[in-house]
Structures are given as structure tokens and as C-alpha cells.
Amino acid sequence: MREPGSNRTPETGAFYQRDRQWHPPAFTPNYKSSVLRSPQKALIAFDNTLSELTGPAFGHAMLGELDNDLIHNFARPGESPIGERIIVHGRVLDERGKGVPGVLLEFWQANAGGRYRHKKDGYLAPLDPNFGGCGRTITGEDGGYAFRTVRPGPYPWPNGPNDWRPAHIHFSAFGHGFAQRLITQMYFEGDPLIWRCPIVGGISNKAAIEALIAALDMQATMPMDALAYKFDIVLRGRRSTLFENRPEGN
Amino acid sequence: MTQSLDRLKESPSQTAGPYVHIGLTPNFCGIGGVYDSDLGSEMVNEQTKGERIELRIRVLDGTGTPLKDALIEIWQADADGLYNSPAELRGTANPDFLGWGRQPTDTETGVCRFHTIKPGRVPFRDGRLMAPHISLWIVARGINIGLNTRLYFSDEEKANAEDPILARIEHRVRVPTLIAERQGDAYVFDVHLQGEKETVFFDS
Numbered sequence: 001m002r003e004p005g006s007n008r009t010p011e012t013g014a015f016y017q018r019d020r021q022w023h024p025p026a027f028t029p030n031y032k033s034s035v036l037r038s039p040q041k042a043l044i045a046f047d048n049t050l051s052e053l054t055g056p057a058f059g060h061a062m063l064g065e066l067d068n069d070l071i072h073n074f075a076r077p078g079e080s081p082i083g084e085r086i087i088v089h090g091r092v093l094d095e096r097g098k099g100v101p102g103v104l105l106e107f108w109q110a111n112a113g114g115r116y117r118h119k120k121d122g123y124l125a126p127l128d129p130n131f132g133g134c135g136r137t138i139t140g141e142d143g144g145y146a147f148r149t150v151r152p153g154p155y156p157w158p159n160g161p162n163d164w165r166p167a168h169i170h171f172s173a174f175g176h177g178f179a180q181r182l183i184t185q186m187y188f189e190g191d192p193l194i195w196r197c198p199i200v201g202g203i204s205n206k207a208a209i210e211a212l213i214a215a216l217d218m219q220a221t222m223p224m225d226a227l228a229y230k231f232d233i234v235l236r237g238r239r240s241t242l243f244e245n246r247p248e249g250n
Numbered sequence: 251m252t253q254s255l256d257r258l259k260e261s262p263s264q265t266a267g268p269y270v271h272i273g274l275t276p277n278f279c280g281i282g283g284v285y286d287s288d289l290g291s292e293m294v295n296e297q298t299k300g301e302r303i304e305l306r307i308r309v310l311d312g313t314g315t316p317l318k319d320a321l322i323e324i325w326q327a328d329a330d331g332l333y334n335s336p337a338e339l340r341g342t343a344n345p346d347f348l349g350w351g352r353q354p355t356d357t358e359t360g361v362c363r364f365h366t367i368k369p370g371r372v373p374f375r376d377g378r379l380m381a382p383h384i385s386l387w388i389v390a391r392g393i394n395i396g397l398n399t400r401l402y403f404s405d406e407e408k409a410n411a412e413d414p415i416l417a418r419i420e421h422r423v424r425v426p427t428l429i430a431e432r433q434g435d436a437y438v439f440d441v442h443l444q445g446e447k448e449t450v451f452f453d454s
Contacts, residue, residue, distance in 0.1 A: 010335075010336035010337045010339075011337065012337045012339060016260075017453075018260065018453065019259065019260065020453070022259055022260065022262060023260075023262050023263045023394070023395050024262065024263065024264070024394040024395065025394065026393070026394055026395065028394060031265075031392070031394070033265075033391050033392030034265075034392045034393070034394060035312075035392075036311040036312035036313060036392070036443070036444065037311050037312070037317070037390065037391075037392035037393055037443050037444075038392075038393075038394075038443065038444070039397065039443055039444065039448060039449075039451050040444050040448065041424075041448050041450075041451075043451050043452060043453035044418060044419060044450055044451070044452050044453065045452070045453040045454065046415060046418055046452065046454050047375065047454065048454055049372070049374055049375060049380065049415070049454075050327075050333060050338070050372050050373065051325070051327075051333075051372060051380070051383070051385050051400075052385070052454050053337055054325075054333040054335035054337045054338055055325065055335055055337070055350075056325070056334060056335060056348050056349065056350040057335065057336050062289075064284075064285065064286075066284075067284075067285070073284050074281070074283065074284055093258060094258075095257050095258045095259065095260060096257065096258075097256060097257075097258055106273050106274060107273060108269065108270075108272040108273025108274075116269045116272060117272060117279075117280075117281055118268075118269045118271070118272055118279055119279070119280065120268060120269070120319075121268075121269065132272075132276065132281045132283075132284050133272050133273075133281070134272050134273050134276045134281060134284055135284075136285075170264075170266065170267060170269075170270070170273055172266075172273060172274060173261075176335075176336070176337065177337065178325040178385055178387065179398075179454060181323070181387050181396055182260070182261065182263060182396070183263060183264065183265075183266045183270075183389055183396060184261050184262060184263055184264045185264040185265075199264060199265060200264075202394050203262050207259075208259070208262045209262070211259065211261055211262060212261065212262060212264070233261050234258045234259060234260050234261045235260060235261070236260055237257070237258075
């Protein structure tokens with residue numbers, strides 16, 4: 001089956017194995033919530049079956065006009081949220097460097113003061129009546145995406161006695177296979193809180209952390225309107241099926 | 251020196267955090283008007299082929315306390331064992347069943363409910379049939395990288411006994427951690443993140 005409206009031949013090769021040394025481990029005691037929520041036994045490994053190789057396709061038809069505009073998708077008519085207006089854009093690639101089209105990207109964040117629109121967030125900073133904090137888009141043929149929002153504020157959180165999250169935007173990426181499913185966070189260039197954060201610190205490799213820091217992209221800014229940050233996301237690559245499942249002699 | 255393989259590294263995972271619902275089920279957490287409905291909240295319609303079932307899933311931490319801020323996604327084949335996916339080359343799945351669902355755990359009880367159908371059997375890589383199963387992906391505050399596991403069915407004893415993935419589990423005492431118990435039209439499944447009954451999680 002092809003994705004409706006697409007000429008792409010679907011790929012069916014297995015996904016590259018995950019580099020578990022590159023990701024944060026399950027147990028990162030400086031991030032206290034992980035202590036009782038981290039599996040302690042070894043993961044059972046197996047090569048992908050159809051259950052991991054396949055995944056649903058999300059068509060652009062499901063998107064509303066303002067889904068990728070957090071400045072307007074919750075605001076009252078004629079109003080917009082307080083904060084530094086930014087465009088976030090980039091590409092979703094796989095480990096082979098290929099753009100991945102048709103990826104459902106969902107993002108959520110705190111408002112400019114660092115407050116989430118959630119009943120469990122009791123931070124002092126006020127809610128913004130014009131900011132909901134969620135958005136989504138689907139990547140184009142080259143894997144590209146863009147959305148507009150306000151820069152989220154940093155905020156304190158109950159972990160250590162004085163821990164602060166760096167400004168960040170949560171990203172959920174849904175690629176072509178269920179085994180590619182990924183949630184991560186985007187940080188902002190130059191934020192000194194990144195290197196003090198126990199959640200970020202669960203990643204042991206400096207280059208891996210830097211892969212989550214979006215760069216200020218002056219060429220993509222809108223003069224007199226919005227700054228821009230570029231954030232690429234990399235999903236698991238896929239093996240070629242060229243030599244798979246060919247009995248000897250055929 | 252050799253040539254470079256020119257590979258990129260997968261973006262490192264970060265926790266979905268306590269407010270994952272804002273992004274993935276905004277209507278559930280009171281953010282109305284942005285999306286008509288929460289994606290993945292309805293899996294079946296009147297035309298969907300197959301036996302209607304309910305899944306009642308809980309995720310328990312190392313003290314046995316159910317998580318009340320988790321989010322679960324499921325992915326499964328249709329009643330004939332076909333996935334509704336561009337990568338499904340064996341045939342065309344039931345168009346009235348996407349096979350993918352997303353639900354938050356209840357904020358009071360921790361129970362996560364899916365209304366779906368019982369999946370058919372899907373072949374393993376070598377052509378042997380796997381037992382009917384549903385793939386689970388679990389994220390929450392405190393979970394640094396999404397957890398993958400599978401739900402099998404207690405009333406599929408014969409199929410379970412010949413399932414190639416279940417057969418891979420060396421410590422047979424752990425196999426029951428993947429088997430949901432039938433209670434009426436529902437299957438009840440507790441995911442234990444830690445402890446003696448820790449659920450088998452997969453790396454695939």
C-alpha cells in the first residue's frame with residue numbers, strides 16, 4: 001500500500017539498532033523520578049518483525065490551518081501571547097542522512113514565563129490566556145518542517161532543592177515504523193542552564209547533548225517579526241532489503 | 251584512515267515529562283479548541299471487522315504504585331493479521347481500522363483503557379506465525395527513553411506456546427509478564443517497571 005497521494009515506494013528494511021550508549025539510560029539517579037520508573041533487568045533484543053517495521057501513515061489532511069502556529073492556535077481573536085516570537089524549523093532525517101517525509105511531529109512547551117497550561121503545574125509564573133502550548137505538523141517530501149511559537153521560559157522544578165529546566169520544547173516524532181517512535185527535547189543555543197540540568201545530564205556524551213541544541217538561524221528570521229532556530233531530528237535508519245530473504249540458489 | 255560511513259546518530263531521547271498530555275492529548279488535559287479530538291483516541295467504528303475487546307492497562311512503579319501521568323500508544327494488526335501501513339506488502343488491511351491508539355493513564359486510578367479489536371496472527375521473519383499480540387510504547391515523567399513491550403492474550407495458549415518472540419525469553423518465569431488476563435470482554439494487563447514481576451521490555 002502506498003501513502004495516498006504519494007509516489008514513494010515504501011521501505012520495508014529493518015531499522016538500525018539503537019545505540020543505547022548514546023541515549024540516556026533508564027536509571028539516572030540525579031533525575032529522581034527515574035529511580036522507581038527504570039527497568040532494572042536487561043532488555044530482550046530481537047531483529048524487527050513486521051510489528052516493528054510497520055506504522056500508521058498520517059496524511060496532511062488531518063492538520064488544521066493553525067496547527068503549526070502556537071502564536072494563534074489558542075489565542076483570542078486579534079490577540080497573541082506574550083513572549084519572544086520565534087520560528088522553529090529544520091528537517092527530520094534518518095541515520096542515512098535521508099530526509100524522512102510524512103513524519104508526524106507534535107510539540108509542546110511552557111509559555112514565555114515558564115508555566116505550562118496543566119493543572120499539575122503550580123509554578124508562580126502566570127498562565128497566558130493566549131497561549132495553549134501545543135502544536136503539530138507533518139514533514140514535507142524532503143523531511144522539512146516549520147512552526148511558529150514564542151520562546152518558552154526556564155522554570156524551577158522539584159528535584160534537587162534548586163533545579164531549573166533550561167528553556168525547551170518537547171518533540172514527539174512518529175516516523176514510518178513503530179520502532180522509530182521517539183520523544184525528545186529541543187534546547188536553545190547559549191542557555192547556561194542546559195549544562196546544569198539533571199535530565200539533560202542523563203546523556204553522557206557531550207556531542208549527543210549538542211545534537212539537541214538548536215542554533216540561532218539569522219537567515220531564517222523574519223525581520224521586525226520573529227527570530228528563528230534550526231533544529232534537525234534524526235530517526236533510526238533502515239537497512240536495505242536488497243539481499244534479504246533470498247533463499248540460496250535463487 | 252578509511253572512508254567515512256557518513257552516518258548520522260539518532261537524536262537522543264529525553265523524557266516526555268509530566269506534561270506530555272499537553273502535546274499528545276490536549277483535550278484530555280483541558281486544552282480545548284486546538285484540535286477537534288485527541289489523536290488515536292478512537293480506534294474502531296461500526297464497520298471495523300473483528301472481535302471488540304477492551305484493554306485495561308496499568309503501569310506500576312518500583313513500589314507497586316500505578317503511574318497516573320503516563321501515556322501509552324499501541325500498534326496492532328487487524329483481525330486478519332494485516333497492518334494498516336504503507337510498509338505492509340502482503341495485502342490491504344481493513345480500511346476501518348488504523349490499528350494505532352493513544353491513551354493517557356487515568357489521573358485517579360492509573361488505568362489506561364483502549365477499545366479495539368483482537369488482532370490476527372502476523373508472520374515472524376521466517377514465516378512462522380507469531381501469536382496475536384499488541385505492541386506497546388510507554389512514556390512518562392521519569393522514563394528517559396520510551397519503553398517497548400508486547401501484550402499477548404491469556405486465551406491464546408496454543409499460539410503463545412509457539413510464538414518465536416516469547417520463545418526467546420530465557421527466563422520462562424518472566425513470560426507471564428507479557429500475557430494479559432481475560433476478564434469478560436476485557437483484558438487486564440499490569441506493566442511492572444521494576445521488581446520481581448518486572449515486565450519484559452524489548453530492544454528491537
